[in-house]
Amino acid sequence: MSFPHRHLLGIEPLxxxxxxxxxxxxxxxxxxxxRPIKKVPxxxxxxxxxxxYEASTRTRSSFEIAERVLSADSLSIAPAASSVTKGxxxxxxxxxxxxxNPDMVxxxxxxxxxxxMLARHCRFSVVNAGDGAHEHPTQALLDALTMRQKKxxxxxxxxxxxxxxxxxxxxxxxxxxxSKLGAEVVLAGPPTxxxxxxxxxxxxxHRIDEAVEGADVVMMLRIQLERMAGGFFPTTREYHRRFGLxxxxxxxxxxxxxxxxxxxxxxxxxxxxxVADGPYSVILEQVTNGVAVRMAVLYLLLGGSAEAAS
Amino acid sequence: xxxxxxxxxxxxxxxQGIDATLDVLLADGKVEKLGARxxxxxxxVIDADGLAVCPGFIDIHTHLREPGRxxxxxxxxxxxxxxxxxxxxxxxxxxTEPVNDTAGIxxxxxxxARAEGVVRVYPIGAITRGQKGEELAEYGDLQxxxxxxxxxxxxxxxxxxxxxxxxxxxxxxxxxxxxxxxxETLAEKTCMNEGPVATLLGLRGAPAAGEAIMVERxxxxxxxxxxRVHIAHLSAAASVDAVRRGKARGVRVTAEATPHHLFLTDAxxxxxxxxxxxxxxxxLRSETDRRAVVEGLRNGTIDCIATDHAPHTVDDKNVEYDxxxxxxxxxxxxxxLCLDRLVGAGLVExxxxxxxxxxxxxxxxxxxxxxxxxxxxxxxxxxxxxxxxTVDAARFLSRSRNTPFGGFPLRGWPAxxxxxxxVAFQDGRRA
Numbered sequence: 209m210s211f212p213h214r215h216l217l218g219i220e221p222l223x224x225x226x227x228x229x230x231x232x233x234x235x236x237x238x239x240x241x242x243r244p245i246k247k248v249p250x251x252x253x254x255x256x257x258x259x260x261y262e263a264s265t266r267t268r269s270s271f272e273i274a275e276r277v278l279s280a281d282s283l284s285i286a287p288a289a290s291s292v293t294k295g296x297x298x299x300x301x302x303x304x305x306x307x308x309n310p311d312m313v314x315x316x317x318x319x320x321x322x323x324x325m326l327a328r329h330c331r332f333s334v335v336n337a338g339d340g341a342h343e344h345p346t347q348a349l350l351d352a353l354t355m356r357q358k359k360x361x362x363x364x365x366x367x368x369x370x371x372x373x374x375x376x377x378x379x380x381x382x383x384x385x386x387s388k389l390g391a392e393v394v395l396a397g398p399p400t401x402x403x404x405x406x407x408x409x410x411x412x413x414h415r416i417d418e419a420v421e422g423a424d425v426v427m428m429l430r431i432q433l434e435r436m437a438g439g440f441f442p443t444t445r446e447y448h449r450r451f452g453l454x455x456x457x458x459x460x461x462x463x464x465x466x467x468x469x470x471x472x473x474x475x476x477x478x479x480x481x482x483v484a485d486g487p488y489s490v491i492l493e494q495v496t497n498g499v500a501v502r503m504a505v506l507y508l509l510l511g512g513s514a515e516a517a518s
Numbered sequence: 519x520x521x522x523x524x525x526x527x528x529x530x531x532x533x534q535g536i537d538a539t540l541d542v543l544l545a546d547g548k549v550e551k552l553g554a555r556x557x558x559x560x561x562x563v564i565d566a567d568g569l570a571v572c573p574g575f576i577d578i579h580t581h582l583r584e585p586g587r588x589x590x591x592x593x594x595x596x597x598x599x600x601x602x603x604x605x606x607x608x609x610x611x612x613x614t615e616p617v618n619d620t621a622g623i624x625x626x627x628x629x630x631a632r633a634e635g636v637v638r639v640y641p642i643g644a645i646t647r648g649q650k651g652e653e654l655a656e657y658g659d660l661q662x663x664x665x666x667x668x669x670x671x672x673x674x675x676x677x678x679x680x681x682x683x684x685x686x687x688x689x690x691x692x693x694x695x696x697x698x699x700x701x702e703t704l705a706e707k708t709c710m711n712e713g714p715v716a717t718l719l720g721l722r723g724a725p726a727a728g729e730a731i732m733v734e735r736x737x738x739x740x741x742x743x744x745x746r747v748h749i750a751h752l753s754a755a756a757s758v759d760a761v762r763r764g765k766a767r768g769v770r771v772t773a774e775a776t777p778h779h780l781f782l783t784d785a786x787x788x789x790x791x792x793x794x795x796x797x798x799x800x801x802l803r804s805e806t807d808r809r810a811v812v813e814g815l816r817n818g819t820i821d822c823i824a825t826d827h828a829p830h831t832v833d834d835k836n837v838e839y840d841x842x843x844x845x846x847x848x849x850x851x852x853x854x855l856c857l858d859r860l861v862g863a864g865l866v867e868x869x870x871x872x873x874x875x876x877x878x879x880x881x882x883x884x885x886x887x888x889x890x891x892x893x894x895x896x897x898x899x900x901x902x903x904x905x906x907x908t909v910d911a912a913r914f915l916s917r918s919r920n921t922p923f924g925g926f927p928l929r930g931w932p933a934x935x936x937x938x939x940x941v942a943f944q945d946g947r948r949a
Contacts, residue, residue, distance in 0.1 A: 297836070320719055320720035321721070325792065328791065339720070342721075404713055404716075405715075406714075
């Protein structure tokens with residue numbers, strides 16, 4: 209099947225078969241990363257712009273590597289100021305980039321819906337690399353790829369997503385993806401960090417022990433320390449005691465549980481170091497899979513040629 | 519002066535309990551008489567056959583933006599939009615630049631409206647100086663210069679003590695205090711309604727309770743002081759309930775609702791893919807809230823329909839959703855929307871709708887008009903109830919185009935707007 213989308217704005221608009229298609233493509237392309245010469249001409253002559261309005265280490269370098277491996281011509285821009293307070297508007301920036309005829313713009317932006325605006329107004333393909341608290345589709349795809357590799361399937365897996373669900377685009381994208389592919393999702397965190405209405409889409413609990421019980425996968429979310437000032441929880445000490453993933457808590461999960469984290473981690477807050485570095489942790493494999501998934505997304509959206517990718 | 523005879527229309531005047539085919543004679547800026555087959559006697563005759571002839575509609579919640587933001591709207595453009603929308607008068611909110619908090623600014627607005635406006639403009643003064651919520655504005659002077667009410671609209675009066683003083687002090691002048699009800703600490707950095715839709719979109723939401731808390735407070739303060747409070751753009755089920763209970767206790771409280779809160783919910787933010795023409799304050803709420811507002815309108819808890827006409831430039835709206843300005847234009851869509859979605863849908867009878875747009879707004883703020891009683895101002899709104907047309911923002915007379923209703927096919931449109939016996943608008947595209 210050919211891939212029927214021009215943009216990747218989120219997981220929500222994707223059909224299950226399309227998600228599998230991306231994951232299968234990522235599986236096929238990942239082998240290139242183990243070659244001595246990690247480069248194929250699949251996207252030669254295609255121009256990709258990475259437009260990152262928010263800081264990013266993992267996502268941005270992962271996209272850049274994926275672009276280079278597939279031989280796309282790419283450049284990265286990190287506008288410093290917010291689009292409204294100074295300088296030009298997001299739309300003006302996008303239209304200027306458009307005038308240079310890129311094939312794709314990969315954008316991270318603090319405002320939910322910003323990539324949708326670009327997709328509405330511009331000719332190039334748009335990949336959402338994280339918009340506000342809305343979606344971070346390639347993160348969910350790399351998480352799913354990791355789970356599928358380790359467990360052989362996604363259907364029927366019990367996945368606990370724990371922490372700051374309210375502000376997390378990772379949680380939303382994962383929730384869409386996992387429920388579309390038949391996994392059982394349990395969300396856990398303090399009630400102040402659980403957004404209203406999310407209980408319509410997944411089980412919700414305020415006790416992490418309950419969420420971890422019998423889980424195949426435990427996915428921890430980053431707690432931003434400024435949330436403490438916002439009154440979402442009293443101290444990081446109490447947060448760690450009540451909602452952090454400790455070794456003791458991991459034991460409630462299945463024996464072969466996978467512990468995941470999208471990074472960057474706050475050790476000793478949402479996750480204990482022994483767990484992050486322990487035998488169940490697949491946190492670094494997630495990062496490797498991030499490159500493969502982004503290669504797949506670029507390849508499918510830009511219509512790379514199959515022969516050139518082999 | 520000129521005489522105008524509106525011949526053979528369906529006269530709908532809830533102030534007199536009239537709904538009958540009659541002629542209306544206007545002379546010297548006043549209604550002279552109503553009757554069957556009146557003689558023209560030198561009057562200009564307008565054939566009103568097939569039209570509803572109503573006391574002029576009054577929008578008690580308009581942002582004309584002048585002075586200060588003439589790029590968004592002017593008194594000239596805003597009053598033309600009002601006339602095209604069937605309104606013979608608008609009440610201009612004071613959050614201009616500078617804020618209308620002194621008699622000098624009020625006088626400037628009144629003079630500009632007299633010179634350039636095509637409908638009546640009633641300024642509303644600020645509750646507090648600069649709308650800062652700290653010191654009372656000079657209500658006596660404001661009223662003398664032409665203000666018909668006070669409001670810090672756009673902002674709530676955060677301090678209960680200040681709101682109490684405003685309600686008390688306004689009593690000396692018989693002024694109504696109009697409050698924009700919002701508990702700000704629950705609404706910081708929000709851009710839509712809190713709920714499942716905001717959760718899915720990853721947008722920060724303000725809970726409906728934040729509005730209702732302030733409505734409850736204002737009702738209690740009106741009860742405490744005996745002052746007159748009017749709740750602007752009520753959007754939440756709990757707010758409707760608070761007003762209903764207040765009225766039942768005899769508190770001097772009235773309320774308005776906007777067409778967008780009557781006909782849209784927060785679901786459209788998602789359906790339109792973050793279209794910033796769905797962003798306003800108060801935000802579009804849930805279906806439960808929407809139904810409660812419609813019901814409040816039907817059962818008389820809500821006294822009037824007001825537009826909260828809030829023009830913005832394309833630049834203010836064509837940005838990220840959370841950065842976009844709050845508000846939509848409403849003068850040119852309010853009446854057709856309500857004719858189609860309330861009267862056409864069988865939810866509200868035409869006489870009640872006329873009361874909501876005319877008689878009640880006049881009563882709430884003590885304005886002239888709202889009736890076709892002989893001797894009243896010759897302000898008349900004529901409606902073509904059968905006219906079908908699609909909302910086309912490109913044809914708006916307003917300087918701004920920020921509407922979520924573009925492309926809506928609607929049945930029932932204003933046909934003719936008469937202000938002080940003179941035609942302020944005539945639909946040139948009448949079939």
